Amino acid sequence: MPSADLARLQSVARDCRVQIIRMLTHAGSGHPGGSLSVIDILTVLFGARMRYDPKRPDWPDRDRFILSKGHCVPALYALMAKVGYFPESLLITLRKLGSPLQGHPDRVMLPGIEAATGSLGQGLSMAMGIALGLRLDRRPSRVYCVIGDGESQEGQVWEAAMEAPKLGQPDHPLDNLCVFLDYNGIQLDDFVKKVLDLEPVVEKWKAFGWAVIEIDGHDLTQITKALDQAEAIKGRPTFIVAHTVKGKSVSFMENNPEWHGKAPKPQEGIRAIREILGVAEGDWAGYLDRHPETAAIVRELGALEKK
Amino acid sequence: MPAKASRAAFGEALLELGAQDPRIVTVDADLSKSTMTAAFAKAYPGRAFNVGIAESNMIGIGAGLALAGKIPFVCSFACFVAGRFETIRMSVAYTRANVKIVGTHAGIAIGEDGYSQMGLEDIACLRALPNVPIIQPADETETKQAIAYAVEHQGPLYLRLTRQNLEPVSPPDYRFQFGKAVVLRPGSDVTILASGGPVFNCLKAAEKLEGEGVKAEVINVACIKPLDEELLVRSASRTGRVMTVEDHSIWGGLGGAVSELLAEVHPTPVKRLGVQGFGESGDPKGLYAKHGLDPEGIARSVMKFLSC
Ligand SMILES: Cc1ncc(C[n+]2csc(CCOP(=O)(O)OP(=O)(O)O)c2C)c(N)n1
Numbered sequence: 001m002p003s004a005d006l007a008r009l010q011s012v013a014r015d016c017r018v019q020i021i022r023m024l025t026h027a028g029s030g031h032p033g034g035s036l037s038v039i040d041i042l043t044v045l046f047g048a049r050m051r052y053d054p055k056r057p058d059w060p061d062r063d064r065f066i067l068s069k070g071h072c073v074p075a076l077y078a079l080m081a082k083v084g085y086f087p088e089s090l091l092i093t094l095r096k097l098g099s100p101l102q103g104h105p106d107r108v109m110l111p112g113i114e115a116a117t118g119s120l121g122q123g124l125s126m127a128m129g130i131a132l133g134l135r136l137d138r139r140p141s142r143v144y145c146v147i148g149d150g151e152s153q154e155g156q157v158w159e160a161a162m163e164a165p166k167l168g169q170p171d172h173p174l175d176n177l178c179v180f181l182d183y184n185g186i187q188l189d190d191f192v193k194k195v196l197d198l199e200p201v202v203e204k205w206k207a208f209g210w211a212v213i214e215i216d217g218h219d220l221t222q223i224t225k226a227l228d229q230a231e232a233i234k235g236r237p238t239f240i241v242a243h244t245v246k247g248k249s250v251s252f253m254e255n256n257p258e259w260h261g262k263a264p265k266p267q268e269g270i271r272a273i274r275e276i277l278g279v280a281e282g283d284w285a286g287y288l289d290r291h292p293e294t295a296a297i298v299r300e301l302g303a304l305e306k307k
Numbered sequence: 308m309p310a311k312a313s314r315a316a317f318g319e320a321l322l323e324l325g326a327q328d329p330r331i332v333t334v335d336a337d338l339s340k341s342t343m344t345a346a347f348a349k350a351y352p353g354r355a356f357n358v359g360i361a362e363s364n365m366i367g368i369g370a371g372l373a374l375a376g377k378i379p380f381v382c383s384f385a386c387f388v389a390g391r392f393e394t395i396r397m398s399v400a401y402t403r404a405n406v407k408i409v410g411t412h413a414g415i416a417i418g419e420d421g422y423s424q425m426g427l428e429d430i431a432c433l434r435a436l437p438n439v440p441i442i443q444p445a446d447e448t449e450t451k452q453a454i455a456y457a458v459e460h461q462g463p464l465y466l467r468l469t470r471q472n473l474e475p476v477s478p479p480d481y482r483f484q485f486g487k488a489v490v491l492r493p494g495s496d497v498t499i500l501a502s503g504g505p506v507f508n509c510l511k512a513a514e515k516l517e518g519e520g521v522k523a524e525v526i527n528v529a530c531i532k533p534l535d536e537e538l539l540v541r542s543a544s545r546t547g548r549v550m551t552v553e554d555h556s557i558w559g560g561l562g563g564a565v566s567e568l569l570a571e572v573h574p575t576p577v578k579r580l581g582v583q584g585f586g587e588s589g590d591p592k593g594l595y596a597k598h599g600l601d602p603e604g605i606a607r608s609v610m611k612f613l614s615c
Binding site for chain 2: 029070099104109151154155187190195
């Protein structure tokens with residue numbers, strides 16, 4: 001990837017991380033850990049890969065994205081705002097009464113959302129159905145889906161895993177389907193290894209007939225390359241095992257099960273934003289002087305504290 | 308007594324009962340912190356099983372444990388257990404396995420997470436099964452007694468619990484009795500049948516109504532299946548009007564059950580108050596106001612009901 005593109009995507013990912021923290025702090029509830037682990041994947045998909053038109057969310061030839069681990073929808077909202085589906089100011093209505101930004105994705109309230117998710121285990125099957133329908137209509141669109149590692153304990157995931165390489169064969173194989181595993185190693189109660197280990201995960205998906213690629217899910221170049229590879233693979237769907245860190249970029253959230261489903265308090269949110277932006281504590285005031293947009297967000301969060 | 312979530316009371320009750328009865332075990336699906344079985348798991352590590360995010364499997368394992376002589380509590384959010392209806396239908400109900408199914412996070416009162424995590428159709432689904440009683444306690448006292456009863460009860464049973472704190476509503480000498488409802492406040496103009504989360508709001512509404520000259524009888528229907536036919540019919544014949552109030556879909560829940568009963572044995576005008584359509588994200592208070600489940604909304608519905 002040309003270095004200018006990489007720098008642009010890095011800045012998108014950083015902005016989106018800030019927005020995730022901002023909206024969750026405003027909402028007072030939600031899931032920061034898995035939103036921060038998946039954001040780099042979404043950044044490459046929405047920032048450089050998928051074809052879509054925010055003005056025409058029902059454009060038939062758009063690429064589709066389904067966030068099967070629907071609780072991490074703040075990450076998706078951050079990107080949708082960034083690319084123009086709705087104004088960024090709407091982000092802080094997350095989880096508030098009447099907002100289209102539901103706690104889990106709602107396909108009708110927010111155009112651009114492709115499927116209702118939030119009950120884990122169902123997104124991949126819907127993605128397969130869409131991929132098959134597109135193939136039957138000979139449309140060029142591709143379908144992307146992200147599942148969680150905890151989510152992979154659901155039986156329906158394995159029904160889908162077994163079926164996808166067979167569905168539509170021989171005339172309409174689902175090589176338009178590309179699935180990411182956000183392999184952050186943590187679920188709700190504990191570490192995945194402690195609750196119910198998925199290993200050997202690469203071998204499992206291979207055995208079911210998928211093309212499997214293993215990457216660092218925070219390396220934008222690796223994500224991009226894997227997507228190139230997936231597009232070149234014919235005759236079967238692709239499964240990308242993306243090794244990630246839950247809570248990535250916020251020291252006190254990283255790899256900590258406590259931050260699965262808890263919103264930061266205002267001061268925690270501000271600290272998280274500072275860490276995401278890579279600013280040392282001593283330089284923070286100066287940084288805020290030079291960056292009025294960040295300063296505005298920080299003021300906003302500070303004001304929440306007083307409420 | 309301070310307000311307490313019925314899921315929290317459940318967790319405490321289980322801890323106590325677990326000490327007396329070694330047959331009690333728990334099966335969870337990665338929500339043990341939320342269903343509040345985590346304390347039991349800590350106290351009795353060999354008797355608590357977290358099978359991962361796999362609710363069908365959880366229920367099936369529970370059925371097997373029951374067949375092997377254990378008393379399993381299988382626990383998840385109400386929407387996810389009811390979502391595995393057909394597994395419950397075969398492995399628990401038809402198998403006649405002694406499984407205690409626990410669904411927490413009942414209703415729109417969970418608030419911000421939104422519809423996907425709200426148990427809103429669980430009563431409707433499970434009520435169709437011939438041998439699965441449904442119990443929804445309204446406060447801490449009632450919850451603890453209901454859990455103790457569940458352990459004694461031979462056969463499957465569904466317990467519907469709340470995420471939110473519940474103000475105490477039970478009288479001091481309260482004794483939970485299976486299949487019995489309780490008059491919390493006598494009245495003669497209208498019968499309010501309530502269950503679970505909104506019971507307290509119904510009592511508040513009855514106070515308001517008193518001010519407007521309306522005497523509302525408030526009955527706590529903890530046992531939604533089987534219903535307390537005798538008490539319900541007696542109250543209905545005295546007041547002539549019955550309103551049901553629940554944090555569940557108006558289709559098939561307490562309102563459905565009561566309508567079926569009264570239509571058959573004592574036709575009475577019924578008004579069902581509950582959730583219509585999908586739930587949504589929002590603060591619990593705002594959601595209750597929007598759906599008319601706050602004291603003001605309940606009182607308003609009663610006045611409207613009485614005037615038509
Ligand atoms: C069917 C179902 N069961 C339980 C839940 C509650 N829940 C929400 S998130 C979560 C853990 C998800 O873990 P994982 O898939 O690893 O997501 P991530 O770590 O990426 O956030 C659970 C159990 C749910 N949403 N759906």
